[in-house]
Amino acid sequence: MTPTIAPAASYGEEARTLAALAVSAATVDGGVLSDGELAAWLEDRRRAQPQQVERVPFAGLSGWRFEEGTGDLRHASGGFFSVHGLRVHSDFGPVSEWEQPIVDQPEIGILGIAMRDFGGIPHLLMQAKSEPGNVNGMQLSPTVQATKSNYRRVHGGSAVRYLDCFRSPEPGAVVADVLQSEQGSWFLRKRNRNMIVRVGPEVEAAEDFAWLTVRQVNMLLKQDNVVNMDARTVLSCLPDWRADASALAGSLHPDAEIRSWITRRRAEHDVRVAPIGLADTQGWQHDPHTVSHVRGHHFSVVAVDVVSGRREVAAWSQPLIEPHGTGIAALFVRRVDGVRHVLLRARAEAGFLTVVELGPTVQCTVQNYSHLPRTSWPPYLDEVQNRRGGAVYDVLLSEEGGRFLNAQSHYVIIEIEDEAPLESEEFRWVSLRQVDELLRYSHNLSVQARTLITALRSL
């Protein structure tokens, strides 16, 4: 079980990419910006992007209205996204039937990071970008983060910079390009293209953009609320450059068994969803400022007015989803004969196109459980609480600030050294090589699991 054989993918261009990424992750000197310059640039960008976000009543939204009859919240253009109701029947988990609001954004957008060599060291073009839902305004985002409406300029606004790098890449320049889901509890079948594309010296960093080494991005991933969700999910789709990921032997379960587990969880369970009118959604109440759960659980739909100096459109208003409470997403990591494995949980979420994806070991909002006996807690939540002091990663990160207001979660990675948690039908230890392959295809790892994989690679 020695991780010495090169993986199949490691030939030609990909082998060179992996080697170069490893250098970029290790290099201290040779960056375009020194770490000091990077910190100053971030501070400078934060000052240069004043953004005012103000809560308003729904009646104060410009262009948005509750549709007659259904009560669905829609934009007058029919674009952007809508909020309607969803009726869910599920044989997965303790509640078999419920209704909830859901964000419906059927268009597939592009989340792309451009990669360029400087002195043979790959650098990633990161963008300082403000979003109305971010707790701190500006975070580090991918080179391009655009809905199809954005990039086709359906709603006006300026052209999306660097878009052509992703829509018309040079032959052989695509490093990763895969459709990945986003939060299945909040979005109905939302997918975005996650892309990494090599570019040449003709691509330069514009204002609000900077070339960072993988090491620098990794450093920022260890700070609260600096690297945004879109950047984290794209980074997870980079081929894994670390030695663990090239360990051909050493996976606890054969690859076919891991794929079979995912297939079985999808096939054996029924999760059926039907769109309903937002006005007809049982258990949810409307007032002039919010649509919220009658017992204050889950999340609310709210409205904000935004004035920004740095966006395609300078001022607008929009709905946002505001989760109640801070989430936790925790990943157990363990070495099996020297090869690192992560404990993933097969999760069903109502909005997943494929019903089930692999999520973190634990993912929940702790305050929903704190008044309940521990026997009612999600599996391993108490173990996460007990071991959190020894976590190797524990950072507060935000979900997408263009749709979610103050949506923060503690992302936690805990190394399990001694006894291993038992697997059950819902849990499997998956090696990092297996994770790397699963991430080349759509809908295998949830967006929270992808953030944790990006975080794990940063250590």
Next chain:
Amino acid sequence: MTPTIAPAASYGEEARTLAALAVSAATVDGGVLSDGELAAWLEDRRRAQPQQVERVPFAGLSGWRFEEGTGDLRHASGGFFSVHGLRVHSDFGPVSEWEQPIVDQPEIGILGIAMRDFGGIPHLLMQAKSEPGNVNGMQLSPTVQATKSNYRRVHGGSAVRYLDCFRSPEPGAVVADVLQSEQGSWFLRKRNRNMIVRVGPEVEAAEDFAWLTVRQVNMLLKQDNVVNMDARTVLSCLPDWRADASALAGSLHPDAEIRSWITRRRAEHDVRVAPIGLADTQGWQHDPHTVSHVRGHHFSVVAVDVVSGRREVAAWSQPLIEPHGTGIAALFVRRVDGVRHVLLRARAEAGFLTVVELGPTVQCTVQNYSHLPRTSWPPYLDEVQNRRGGAVYDVLLSEEGGRFLNAQSHYVIIEIEDEAPLESEEFRWVSLRQVDELLRYSHNLSVQARTLITALRSL
């Protein structure tokens, strides 16, 4: 570009499986049945499975009715499947908007083949099974071919034999287990689990079942209407044991480019579907015996009475879909520096969960085009017609006889030796190693493409 390096998957159990499959595909002696015994068994089973299928008016269907209001065709139990209407908006292809009937069967069934060693040679447990829509009654099917309603015995009937091999396989016994789509023009988001599972000597062939070597299955694949669709799709999910498939180098396009092409085709196009009532489906007419297209195109919905001696239920009636005309599904194969590639086309079909899958080079019903000038034909159809005399595979095969009546297509494989057809955004040459990997994940190759890959491996 020499195919000498073993692929990543070829370690441990999988390497042994590949080697054993190669032996099973090459072995002439050593089978459980000689070829003569196999032919006699097939003939004997055909005689032992008398089946009467008679067209009846919809009013003669027992348990099925057109629902008040919508006109949807449904079973009284709510089970099996239903036929309703679908409104389609598509920016893919010449027609941007249409309505059609579609078969809705949301349950995921199991299509499984058991594999057992006899004298070290893997044998596949194949079933002689009659279906009402088969032109010739009985065909060779997988060990298990069961909807969830079947195997949960929702509608009565006898227990599904061998089901436990697939629902509770031994640890490490799963060779393949993947959700794959079926015809996206006829089914709405239909998926079945395609499984191959190793079993031990405790599993014996019951009446109507026989253990065949891979070579024997390959031999039967060259005969018209012997191996059914369900068997063909499961066989395509076997890991590819041939030398081409282990060629690590030699793919015309890097793997990342092929994945990117699939992602781009899914992301850049909009195919939106909305269920509508069958009675409201524009362009389709109802009479006592059929629901059919007003100009006689596409297919009809019809009803049959069935009496069978060999099914879970001895007599029943059901609707079937009857396509108009015989289809053609053709695959171009070409060696690039000695490594075989197939020309796949990215196809959008209204019923695909993921909008686009890779299909054959050409897939159509020729008589829909024969009165039109060649410039209106699908790309490469004329080339298929011109070169068909030299085809290396040209066999008439049926689609699933439990849902489709007399649905036959000519499956054709043509080797392109000289000049290669040009690629365009819709077409790519994909190596057999790349095909093998794509088939380990869901929704990459359509059911017609999977039949052609199985056929290609049989040569």
